Amino acid sequence: MADAYAGRRERLREHCGASGADAALITRAANVRYLTGCPPCGATLLLTRDRAVLALPDDLPPDDTGEHLIAPDVTRLPVPAGTDTALAAASAVARLGVAGLAVEEHDLTVTRHRAVAGLAERVRLADVGQAVERLRVVKDEHEIADLRIAAEIADQALGELLESILVGRTERHLAMELERRMIDHGADRAAFPVSVGTGSHSGQQAHQPTDRRVEEGDFLTVVLGARYRGYGVSTARTFVIGAAPAPWQVELHRLVFRAQRAAREALGPGVEQCVPDQSAREILRAAGHTEGSPHPIGHGIGLEIREAPRLGPTDMGKLDSRVPVTVGPGVHLPGRGGVRIEDTLVVRPLDEGGPELLTITTKELLAL
Amino acid sequence: MADAYAGRRERLREHCGASGADAALITRAANVRYLTGCPPCGATLLLTRDRAVLALPDDLPPDDTGEHLIAPDVTRLPVPAGTDTALAAASAVARLGVAGLAVEEHDLTVTRHRAVAGLAERVRLADVGQAVERLRVVKDEHEIADLRIAAEIADQALGELLESILVGRTERHLAMELERRMIDHGADRAAFPVSVGTGSHSGQQAHQPTDRRVEEGDFLTVVLGARYRGYGVSTARTFVIGAAPAPWQVELHRLVFRAQRAAREALGPGVEQCVPDQSAREILRAAGHTEGSPHPIGHGIGLEIREAPRLGPTDMGKLDSRVPVTVGPGVHLPGRGGVRIEDTLVVRPLDEGGPELLTITTKELLAL
Numbered sequence: 026m027a028d029a030y031a032g033r034r035e036r037l038r039e040h041c042g043a044s045g046a047d048a049a050l051i052t053r054a055a056n057v058r059y060l061t062g063c064p065p066c067g068a069t070l071l072l073t074r075d076r077a078v079l080a081l082p083d084d085l086p087p088d089d090t091g092e093h094l095i096a097p098d099v100t101r102l103p104v105p106a107g108t109d110t111a112l113a114a115a116s117a118v119a120r121l122g123v124a125g126l127a128v129e130e131h132d133l134t135v136t137r138h139r140a141v142a143g144l145a146e147r148v149r150l151a152d153v154g155q156a157v158e159r160l161r162v163v164k165d166e167h168e169i170a171d172l173r174i175a176a177e178i179a180d181q182a183l184g185e186l187l188e189s190i191l192v193g194r195t196e197r198h199l200a201m202e203l204e205r206r207m208i209d210h211g212a213d214r215a216a217f218p219v220s221v222g223t224g225s226h227s228g229q230q231a232h233q234p235t236d237r238r239v240e241e242g243d244f245l246t247v248v249l250g251a252r253y254r255g256y257g258v259s260t261a262r263t264f265v266i267g268a269a270p271a272p273w274q275v276e277l278h279r280l281v282f283r284a285q286r287a288a289r290e291a292l293g294p295g296v297e298q299c300v301p302d303q304s305a306r307e308i309l310r311a312a313g314h315t316e317g318s319p320h321p322i323g324h325g326i327g328l329e330i331r332e333a334p335r336l337g338p339t340d341m342g343k344l345d346s347r348v349p350v351t352v353g354p355g356v357h358l359p360g361r362g363g364v365r366i367e368d369t370l371v372v373r374p375l376d377e378g379g380p381e382l383l384t385i386t387t388k389e390l391l392a393l
Numbered sequence: 394m395a396d397a398y399a400g401r402r403e404r405l406r407e408h409c410g411a412s413g414a415d416a417a418l419i420t421r422a423a424n425v426r427y428l429t430g431c432p433p434c435g436a437t438l439l440l441t442r443d444r445a446v447l448a449l450p451d452d453l454p455p456d457d458t459g460e461h462l463i464a465p466d467v468t469r470l471p472v473p474a475g476t477d478t479a480l481a482a483a484s485a486v487a488r489l490g491v492a493g494l495a496v497e498e499h500d501l502t503v504t505r506h507r508a509v510a511g512l513a514e515r516v517r518l519a520d521v522g523q524a525v526e527r528l529r530v531v532k533d534e535h536e537i538a539d540l541r542i543a544a545e546i547a548d549q550a551l552g553e554l555l556e557s558i559l560v561g562r563t564e565r566h567l568a569m570e571l572e573r574r575m576i577d578h579g580a581d582r583a584a585f586p587v588s589v590g591t592g593s594h595s596g597q598q599a600h601q602p603t604d605r606r607v608e609e610g611d612f613l614t615v616v617l618g619a620r621y622r623g624y625g626v627s628t629a630r631t632f633v634i635g636a637a638p639a640p641w642q643v644e645l646h647r648l649v650f651r652a653q654r655a656a657r658e659a660l661g662p663g664v665e666q667c668v669p670d671q672s673a674r675e676i677l678r679a680a681g682h683t684e685g686s687p688h689p690i691g692h693g694i695g696l697e698i699r700e701a702p703r704l705g706p707t708d709m710g711k712l713d714s715r716v717p718v719t720v721g722p723g724v725h726l727p728g729r730g731g732v733r734i735e736d737t738l739v740v741r742p743l744d745e746g747g748p749e750l751l752t753i754t755t756k757e758l759l760a761l
Binding site: 130131197205 | 503505
């Protein structure tokens with residue numbers, strides 16, 4: 026892995042060099058991790074032409090959180106706990122002979138930026154923009170392997186839940202149980218708070234679990250994802266509680282299933298980002314379902330749960346191979362509930378078998 | 394409560410007026426909540442001389458997360474999901490005849506600040522600084538009532554855990570069980586990830602729970618807090634597993650207990666912020682325990698888990714009445730473990746009975 030981190034840093038150096046900066050100050054946690062392996066802890070990476078200096082709090086618990094994950098060719102600069110690591114790194118800039126420093130203006134607050142500028146005297150500040158985020162879009166096979174494990178963990182937790190008795194349990198309890206099961210199966214933690222919505226709460230995008238109890242005849246929507254070695258996935262399924270789903274439930278589930286399949290099948294290298302969303306939306310619209318302000322059907326996923334590329338109805342740009350994305354349309358009928366079905370997939374060319382489905386729990390309308 | 398929010402906004406208006414701005418753009422989630430009641434959702438408050446406009450995402454789940462918590466005299470400006478609410482609010486600025494706009498430069502990134510400036514044409518931008526954070530330091534009795542309930546919830550969860558069998562269970566499981574119990578008892582959620590450290594992990598500040606199992610003879614340190622209506626507390630206790638603590642355990646626990654008591658007793662209106670820390674540190678130092686880079690012994694607590702004032706060894710300024718703070722010294726002996734004892738208390742004058750202890754679980758060295 027040390028080689029992978031070094032290669033990523035080299036690509037960032039090339040980017041900075043091309044824009045006239047001879048160093049970069051990376052503060053965004055996911056970007057620091059991508060370039061050094063360091064888990065989120067408030068660390069800052071100062072990358073010069075020949076050095077990688079990681080300013081990190083000196084009170085990291087040594088034995089259990091990640092000191093050993095940091096690439097060995099990165100120089101540690103321990104910073105007293107409570108001190109801003111970006112400022113500690115900026116103080117080292119002049120000493121290292123830096124002339125132009127590219128910073129992450131989308132991450133630094135105005136106040137921190139001003140403090141960095143004050144410390145990095147006689148150094149020209151520039152904006153590195155989303156350069157690291159762009160490097161992160163296409164994943165290597167190590168990253169995809171971690172995503173596969175994260176997906177397996179989510180699938181296992183969900184599978185176990187489906188075998189248990191659900192009627193009478195609250196959304197909150199089911200959500201907590203899923204989080205516990207994912208940790209039991211080896212997740213770092215849940216990639217985001219698990220959402221469980223039942224009855225009129227089902228089918229929503231980010232329903233916050235309540236004390237509502239699962240009842241016979243309910244739709245039950247579960248949105249979950251595990252994080253493994255920093256990499257997260259997201260998946261959603263909708264089931265029905267009881268023996269016989271109502272006709273409207275069967276119909277709505279079939280519709281969302283078809284829309285989600287169309288979007289999945291539209292994924293491929295060279296495909297425009299808006300196409301999967303349009304494919305699904307067309308099917309939902311033909312059945313009379315339209316949203317006020319349309320949510321994108323999906324987005325890139327990796328070290329952050331929502332990262333580039335965005336798969337919205339008006340997003341430009343083409344998909345690449347080895348880009349993991351979510352695909353998750355849904356329909357929510359106010360007062361009645363709804364259906365949401367989401368997968369995490371990796372974009373692959375047809376000669377590699379087409380899109381690789383990571384979250385493999387069945388999308389059938391199970392009656393539980 | 395609507396009156397309380399209006400009163401807080403009026404004080405912020407006075408602050409802005411004094412510094413020559415006729416409007417403020419508040420983006421920091423805890424500050425938005427303090428001024429409007431709106432739970433964290435990416436909302437932005439635009440406060441002009443005569444209006445309070447809250448730009449908030451239009452996809453907030455209506456029935457379960459907080460729309461009803463927003464003060465009724467605040468005007469809603471729904472913003473399409475995925476759009477930056479600060480930019481939506483900034484677009485309204487010119488229309489509302491604002492000449493000078495104070496923004497939170499410690500919250501806005503350079504990129505967002507630039508975008509706000511671009512949208513708020515012909516409006517002079519200024520920095521409102523930590524004005525709202527300063528308003529938040531002294532709590533009103535409604536806020537303290539919520540903190541009391543948050544503390545009760547944490548105490549209940551901890552009390553129940555102490556009655557269960559602990560040997561053989563992992564730190565992760567115990568931490569998850571505490572989070573579940575707090576939610577069962579009515580918490581919004583855990584105020585921060587519960588920390589459970591056993592054996593050599595005990596006594597640490599922010600130990601991330603591992604799969605290590607509780608063993609006979611271990612120290613067990615639990616750091617937890619509930620959040621109730623947005624207000625969080627923090628408490629830590631250290632126990633010993635098994636019938637008879639070892640002499641070094643008894644001695645270390647007694648030492649940290651004494652240090653923590655000294656810091657608690659030092660709290661009072663008019664007391665310098667550094668005094669509680671110094672009181673505790675003196676006792677620890679006399680016993681030969683010193684830290685490399687000293688953590689502050691505590692800090693303010695409320696809508697954020699760590700807010701002003703900081704109670705570090707060199708912090709200037711005086712404590713006020715009705716300021717809730719944490720007081721939590723600890724000693725960790727690498728390889729052996731340690732003791733941490735933390736409470737949340739409200740600073741009160743002697744004629745109101747002195748510091749009000751919110752987290753009342755016993756601090757005795759229980760053998761479990």
